[in-house]
Amino acid sequence: MMAECSWLALSSVSSRRLIRSVPCHVQPPNRCSLFSNRHLLGFTSERRERLRFSLKASFWESIRSGFKKNSNTPLQIIETPSTILQDEEVGEDAPFQQEFVLVETTLEDGTIQQIVFSSGGDVDLYDLQTLCDKVGWPRRPLTKVAEALKNSYMVATLHSVKKAPEPEEEDSKQLVGMARATSDHAFNATIWDVLVDPSYQGQGLGKALVEQMIRALLRRDIGNITLFADNKVVEFYKNLGFEADPEGIKGMFWYPKL
């Protein structure tokens, strides 16, 4: 397929750009866990890091199939490592700090737009509120939202980044997706609040978000990953490997407002 050939040819060009300008949300020690593709040599980190390409081919296929095939703009999908494992770096309770580019497209005017996955970084509460407004969720007090995020075991975000044409200019960044999970750090985790900006839906981004969360949780040996799904999205989660009412076990709510 033409897209694949162009990916190989363009990857080295885009990689340079990615290192230069995608913001790094990682806390000190000053390491940048962002990679563009497997051909990239020379990491900014001093520590030894292992790359793991653990995404299944079917997952990437499902992402690709979501893109408009009739588009005139050449589509480049950066095959990024799904996770970067830091040797001895992260303690058991340390936040999952990752950031990588999920998708990169070149728009008609030549600007590059990326969808960047990030976890363990900061979330702008106002951006989050705007996103919740877009999907029609009721507003919640920002202090409570901040507290809830702080108490969540993992918070993952998707940002749409439009690369500035000049190196000195700042990229424009917009929050387009979020998901979070609470956990006891040992056995159970529950995923809450999965949302994707309606203008970015239909591209497999929600899938990517949840997939990454599952991956991260399983890596931490948290085997029981649960969630509560509205009727409309039960199918979506089934396709990700979730089972409704496993063995007849039912989700129950205390005096829900119906």
Added chain:
Amino acid sequence: MMQYHAFLSHPSSSVCPRLSTSTIKSNYSISDKDLESRGFYLRRTPNGLNLAELNNIFAKVGFPRRDPAKVLIALENSHSIVWVEDTGTSKPVAFARAIGDGVFNAVVWDVVVNPSFQGIGLGKVIIERLVDDLLSLGISNITLYAEPKVIGFYRPLGFTADPDGIKGMAYSTKEKPNVILLITLKKKRMVV
């Protein structure tokens, strides 16, 4: 391609209690005092909780035995715990915990009563207190996963299964999902 309104893993704020939060406090099935007179203490911290004994109870009700170090981590990261201590032996006889974000949502896990102490209302005692504790933190979205056998136990305590069609889901790993066994009730006895 189907457009989703949101990839809704339940918006926690849309589920709120109809009843006021003070309802449960005055209506405990067995009061703390009564419990004490029967030789049971209510506890809310992991201090003094005999983990080996807790593991024994898990095993007795059909949970897998768990690595005590992991159990300790789980306890430390549960924001609410309620357990009943048998004053005679200082051992736990009933236990439950809740995990959440401390503001909007909580999920109740590992609700167990030692089979030798089932049938006297300890399960109900535990859940009543746990729900109350969560409500007093302001958490209104209290959830749990119930085996078919115990759905009837949770209903009179205020829990509804699949409200509005919302489904509890679990990620299945290749081995049998180690989901949620709660109380294994003996067929002839129901916890009242």
